[in-house]
Amino acid sequence: MSEIRVDLITEKTADGGVTIKSTGTGDNKPTLLTLQTSEADIAANDVLGKIQFQAPDEGTGTDAILVSAAIQARSEGDFAADANATAIDFMVGASEAAATKMSLSSTGVLTAVELDISGNVDVDGTTNLDVVDIDGAVNMATTALVTGVLTTTATTVFNGGFTSNDGCVITTADNTDSLTLISTDADANVGPILRLYRNSASPADNDVLGRIAFHGLDDNNQEEDLVKIEAIFSDVSNGSEDGSLNIDTKLAGTLRSRIEMLPTETVFNEDSIDLDFRVESNGNANMFIVNGGNNLVGIGADPDLGAGLHIKIADSGATATAHGDELVIEDGTSGANVGISILCNANGEGRINFGDSDDNDIGGIYYEHDGDRMEFVVNNASQFTISGSTSVTTLAIVDDEIASGGETAPDVGTGGLTLNQGSSDNKILTAKSSDVAHGMTSIAETDTYAYMQKGSGDAGGLQLDALAEGTDAFTMHAYQTTTNTAKSTSADAAIMFKARKKSSASAGSLSDANANIMAIADHNTRRFLFDIEGDFHADSSSTTFDTYEDAQLVRAYDLSHGKGVINSQFDKYVQYQHEDLADAGLVGREDDGTPNHFINVTGFQRLHNGAIWQQYEKHQRLAKAVYELAKVAVGEDKANEILEQNEIKLLN
Numbered sequence: 150m151s152e153i154r155v156d157l158i159t160e161k162t163a164d165g166g167v168t169i170k171s172t173g174t175g176d177n178k179p180t181l182l183t184l185q186t187s188e189a190d191i192a193a194n195d196v197l198g199k200i201q202f203q204a205p206d207e208g209t210g211t212d213a214i215l216v217s218a219a220i221q222a223r224s225e226g227d228f229a230a231d232a233n234a235t236a237i238d239f240m241v242g243a244s245e246a247a248a249t250k251m252s253l254s255s256t257g258v259l260t261a262v263e264l265d266i267s268g269n270v271d272v273d274g275t276t277n278l279d280v281v282d283i284d285g286a287v288n289m290a291t292t293a294l295v296t297g298v299l300t301t302t303a304t305t306v307f308n309g310g311f312t313s314n315d316g317c318v319i320t321t322a323d324n325t326d327s328l329t330l331i332s333t334d335a336d337a338n339v340g341p342i343l344r345l346y347r348n349s350a351s352p353a354d355n356d357v358l359g360r361i362a363f364h365g366l367d368d369n370n371q372e373e374d375l376v377k378i379e380a381i382f383s384d385v386s387n388g389s390e391d392g393s394l395n396i397d398t399k400l401a402g403t404l405r406s407r408i409e410m411l412p413t414e415t416v417f418n419e420d421s422i423d424l425d426f427r428v429e430s431n432g433n434a435n436m437f438i439v440n441g442g443n444n445l446v447g448i449g450a451d452p453d454l455g456a457g458l459h460i461k462i463a464d465s466g467a468t469a470t471a472h473g474d475e476l477v478i479e480d481g482t483s484g485a486n487v488g489i490s491i492l493c494n495a496n497g498e499g500r501i502n503f504g505d506s507d508d509n510d511i512g513g514i515y516y517e518h519d520g521d522r523m524e525f526v527v528n529n530a531s532q533f534t535i536s537g538s539t540s541v542t543t544l545a546i547v548d549d550e551i552a553s554g555g556e557t558a559p560d561v562g563t564g565g566l567t568l569n570q571g572s573s574d575n576k577i578l579t580a581k582s583s584d585v586a587h588g589m590t591s592i593a594e595t596d597t598y599a600y601m602q603k604g605s606g607d608a609g610g611l612q613l614d615a616l617a618e619g620t621d622a623f624t625m626h627a628y629q630t631t632t633n634t635a636k637s638t639s640a641d642a643a644i645m646f647k648a649r650k651k652s653s654a655s656a657g658s659l660s661d662a663n664a665n666i667m668a669i670a671d672h673n674t675r676r677f678l679f680d681i682e683g684d685f686h687a688d689s690s691s692t693t694f695d696t697y698e699d700a701q702l703v704r705a706y707d708l709s710h711g712k713g714v715i716n717s718q719f720d721k722y723v724q725y726q727h728e729d730l731a732d733a734g735l736v737g738r739e740d741d742g743t744p745n746h747f748i749n750v751t752g753f754q755r756l757h758n759g760a761i762w763q764q765y766e767k768h769q770r771l772a773k774a775v776y777e778l779a780k781v782a783v784g785e786d787k788a789n790e791i792l793e794q795n796e797i798k799l800l801n
Contacts (some may be wrong), residue, residue, distance in 0.1 A: 184222075191228035197235065198222045201247070215246045225255055345380070356382040358392075375399045383412050400424075425451075454479065462487075493518065574606040587616045687751040699760030701725055702733060703753075709736070709746065769800050 171180040184198030191197070199221035207213035218241050225234035234255040240247040251261040319327045332340030345359035363376035377397040384391035391412035397404045406419040418424045423442040430436035438447045445452035445459055452459035455474035465481030480487045491499035496519040503512035513526040522536035535543050542555040552559035554569030561567050570577045576593070578601040585598045593600055593616060604610025615623035627643040635641075648666045649656040659666065659681050669677035678686040705725035727744045730736045735756060737747035772792075776799060779788035792799070 191224050191233075193224055193226045195224045196221050197224060212242075212244050215242065217242045217247055219247045347382075352382065352385045354382070354384055356385070358382050373399065374404065377404060491516075495519070574603055576600040576602045578602075585616075585618065587618045589616055592616065687754075698725075699756050699763050702730065702735065702756055703760055706730055706735060706748070706753075709744075772797055773799055 169180055169182060171178055184200075186197050188195065199219055201216045202218040203214070203216045205214050219238075221238050221240065223236050223238050225236050226232060236255060237253045238249040239251040239253075240249050242248060251259065253259050321327050330341035330343060332342075334340045347356065347358045349356060358380040360380075361378040362374050364372055364374050367373050375398065377395075379395045379397070381393040381395065382390070383393045393412065394408075394410040395406065396408040398407050399405070400422065405422055405424075407417065407424075409416040409419050417426050417439070418441060425441050426439035427435060428437035433449060435447060435450050438451055439445075440447060440452050443452060445455065446457065448458070448460045450459075450461035450464075452461065454461075454469045455477035456471075457475040457477075459477045459479065461477075462480035462485070463482045465479050467479070467481075469477045478487055478489065491501070493499050498518065499516045501514045502510045504510050508529065510526075511529055513524075515524045515526065516522070517524070520536060522534060524531050524535075525533040537543050543553060545552050545556070547557065547559055549563045550559040550561050550565050550567065552567040552569065554571055556567050556569035559565065559567035568577050579593070579597050580599040581594070581596045582598055583596055586595045587598070588595055592614070598617060599613070599615045602612050602614075604612040613623075625644065629643050632643070633641040646667055648659055650659045650661075650664075661681070664681040665678050666681060667679045668675045674688070676688045680686065702725055705727070709727040709730060727736070731738050731744035733752075733756075735749050735752045737745050737749075739745055776788055776792060779791055783791075
């Protein structure tokens, strides 16, 4: 090896180069250039030697003639008998005097302002490269293959992306973000995207596609899996694929299902533990809650009543009956109204339906808004309907009494009915039948066979009307278990009619002489009257049966029924029979025309009157004949005396 010790070597050639060549030809005889310093005390950062690169003759001057690059040996600390730590600095300039941009420390650590590697970096993980610690940014435009551990203390940028063939661990010692995905794409499409892809060679139903697990240390320094989010390929059939997503959390030391989003349903609390599901609104912490312990669903508050849904505004202190606790609505606020609103279109119908396994709407309560009509349905048939065009209460139950027309104080007893028609003069109660069609529609509808209304629009009273297609329009039946045979002013009977007259705030006897108690009329003509004296008055068109011997007609009736009749020697002279009585209208006839013993009371009264008058006339004629005989026999004066003595007066 050759050694040259000079202070200055200047060699100028046309090529502008200096060549140093070793003359040694043996093995391991390299050319050696040694830069030595004569400094006797080397301290930290002292430069031991330096090679500079410069173009001092550059015509543009300024930055161009500065030292543009250099390599120097720099002490890393004070030199001693056991220390000579030295670093190599690589200095370059851009528009400046050359400055250090990369250093290689005495321990082999390469420090650079920026490291741009255009090719592959292959770290085999040898003894001195098991760990690569990069304090600055690493920009890898292509593939970086790290078979050991790659440690970065600053941001690592992969312009071409990276692929890891094994598990990766990102560790931070503080609360900074461990992993951030950023997309700078400015269009409307999705980004950034985190994709978990299971590339299975043999996919099968219920494969777990991916899992995000949250782990932590408990107070015994044991690692615990506390939360698990798991995606499942439920059905891998092409064209009909199904996916599921499950979320589990650890409760009391065991992972429990919280949410399962399955192909056919979304399930909360699949493990059936004592766990509530609660939805909070802006002003209510329990707007919706599923109480897992009570097996109840609540709206407005934590449910504590019933066996299903409990809608609660405030506690009332009441309990729900087991016979109707599937839905409980509660508001214990003082004076609060609690209810359910069924709302629909103005031409719609609100319904509450009742059904069973045989019929899903066998009963119901319907409200028809178009006609303002409420209908109660039982056994698929409308049993009760309420409708009206006024705001007056149609029907009300006051205590244990029923009232209509807005009546609030019905004057009936328990179970009684009060019908209040206000100022209306129409019928207050009607009876109908589809079997009836009497045709008297100016009086009532053709299928109405009876009705009740006020007797007078202003004065009141009761009018009962019956309508029939046939002959029997009004029938009254009285049934009794005990009869009364007395004939007195206090006697009772199966049917009783009582008439009374107002007396102050009450009523008593009619009192007025000849006051009528009851009348029977043909249309508007009274035919029979019963008065307070007990007299019965009939409207009769005749007083005698002029074509008959009245007394013989009376005797003919007695003889026709034969009940309690005393035989008379004159009966053989009675010229009339039962048929004659029927012809005279004194007795009735059966449907076949046969005379019966149904007597015409007023006819007999007229007959009796006629018989008496006929007898009176005959008596007068007989008296006149005897008088004429007396005048012939004893003279007129004596005959008159005889009449006077016997108080006989001749009509003439």
